[in-house]
Amino acid sequence: MKYAYYPGCSLHASAREYDISWRALCERLGIELVEMEDWSCCGTVHATSVDRLLALALAARNLSIAEAMGLEMAAPCSGCYKNLRTADEALKGDAGLRAKVNASLPRPFEGNTVVRHPLYIILEDIGLDTLADVPRPLHGLRVAPYYGCVLTRPAALHPVDDPEDPQGLDRLLQTLGAEVVPYPAKTKCCGGAVLVSHTDVVLDLTGRLLKQAKEAGAQCLAVACPMCQMALDAYQSQIERRLGERLDLPVLYFTQLMGLALGIDEGQLGLGRLIVSPAKVLARV
Amino acid sequence: MEPDARQPHVPALPVIEGTVSELDPQFKDEVAAHLGGLDLAYCFQCGVCSGSCPTVAWMEYGPRRIMHMVRLGMADKVLRSHDIWFCVSCYSCTARCPQGIEIADVMASLRSLAIAKGLAKDREATFSRVFVEVLERYGRMYEPELLLRYYAAEAGLAGLLRQAGLGLTMLRKGKIALRPERIENTGELGEISVRISEGSRPEPFDYAQDRPVEGEER
Numbered sequence: 001m002k003y004a005y006y007p008g009c010s011l012h013a014s015a016r017e018y019d020i021s022w023r024a025l026c027e028r029l030g031i032e033l034v035e036m037e038d039w040s041c042c043g044t045v046h047a048t049s050v051d052r053l054l055a056l057a058l059a060a061r062n063l064s065i066a067e068a069m070g071l072e073m074a075a076p077c078s079g080c081y082k083n084l085r086t087a088d089e090a091l092k093g094d095a096g097l098r099a100k101v102n103a104s105l106p107r108p109f110e111g112n113t114v115v116r117h118p119l120y121i122i123l124e125d126i127g128l129d130t131l132a133d134v135p136r137p138l139h140g141l142r143v144a145p146y147y148g149c150v151l152t153r154p155a156a157l158h159p160v161d162d163p164e165d166p167q168g169l170d171r172l173l174q175t176l177g178a179e180v181v182p183y184p185a186k187t188k189c190c191g192g193a194v195l196v197s198h199t200d201v202v203l204d205l206t207g208r209l210l211k212q213a214k215e216a217g218a219q220c221l222a223v224a225c226p227m228c229q230m231a232l233d234a235y236q237s238q239i240e241r242r243l244g245e246r247l248d249l250p251v252l253y254f255t256q257l258m259g260l261a262l263g264i265d266e267g268q269l270g271l272g273r274l275i276v277s278p279a280k281v282l283a284r285v
Numbered sequence: 286m287e288p289d290a291r292q293p294h295v296p297a298l299p300v301i302e303g304t305v306s307e308l309d310p311q312f313k314d315e316v317a318a319h320l321g322g323l324d325l326a327y328c329f330q331c332g333v334c335s336g337s338c339p340t341v342a343w344m345e346y347g348p349r350r351i352m353h354m355v356r357l358g359m360a361d362k363v364l365r366s367h368d369i370w371f372c373v374s375c376y377s378c379t380a381r382c383p384q385g386i387e388i389a390d391v392m393a394s395l396r397s398l399a400i401a402k403g404l405a406k407d408r409e410a411t412f413s414r415v416f417v418e419v420l421e422r423y424g425r426m427y428e429p430e431l432l433l434r435y436y437a438a439e440a441g442l443a444g445l446l447r448q449a450g451l452g453l454t455m456l457r458k459g460k461i462a463l464r465p466e467r468i469e470n471t472g473e474l475g476e477i478s479v480r481i482s483e484g485s486r487p488e489p490f491d492y493a494q495d496r497p498v499e500g501e502e503r
Contacts, residue, residue: 009426014460038469040424045374046416049396054481104480153376163380189339189375197409
């Protein structure tokens, strides 16, 4: 199993622990990651707001690098994943659009790769059967799975999960021995797209969803996107001030929880880089 | 004026002010063309989009009215509206639209049309523009420059200071890159960007052959 790895800007900076834990996980599971040479920023929602064609071209530039490697692409940031996946689908499906975008590129987009998210690489290519007997099951840990929005939306041409009631992360966490806490906000948006410009909106949306997870009995959240993670973790003290109550809910990447269950050394999972410390919660496992 | 988060604004029905000349009958076609021929006429104003929108409380019109205003040709009001910048691109509306309209993509198109026509006045428009400038400069995102330039342009020193505590925490946790990462040929993205804007002119394309028409210069 070998993938062209597109870390995206966050995994090289604010979400390095996602990169570290995902790589450690791949090593343990026998997945080979080859980081794409000279990958560039996907442009996230902001480039699309400025110019849709430019955003498609930025995605196509990256897709063509994976194509030259002859590999499927692994993109752990849901924002990058959505941008690359939807651009790939749009360009594969519209020859006129492809020609227009290719006219701007040094290397043309051919349409020979597939964009995958690590969560679904694990679910589909590794399979839950392989993970049935993990060395350190997460027994006693009550986790609220948080999918955010663009991991499952807009619906893919060949959807890997339900756009509004996905089960993939739930099933993975259950297999790892955790108790999955149901709560209605699991695919509600954190507002990450306007994190800097309209912080108040984000604090309200995240406050609502963290409170809901806490009231449902969650001890921590599991996420699959660095923007969600930042909004829920780094901004949690501001959310608490706004709500006027203490939340103290650690927000872990699913790769970190999975690494723990597989018995990977904690030092290799970047747990110390989380802002709300998971130490107290994980001590109970 | 900034909508008050705690007191959701209940808007009056949109009123078409002035004369018919304020309306732009081509506007819906312009938006549709921007999205490769999306048919906005499918919208039957059911309101599922506004009912599903997580940020509708901050909006003046909400997505349902915006969709209708586009069809009525209320270009100026729509493109000057803050609503399109409060859309967080969560695709809940797109997922639920019974007519299969890609509403979140319509919102994104409206944002870029607003920027292109110089009508965008929301802080998020500034953020998006600065984001693309930093992206084109390095090929990858460099948050310190993005944030400093955004706060300098929009929120000023006070805005920056409000997030100073967070900045320090993130710095301490090694979550802020001190130096920018660059791609090998940083000029490449600028060139792509220039060719994209040049290429916005229509280009002859042979759909039967699945390739551009040969021998024709743009």
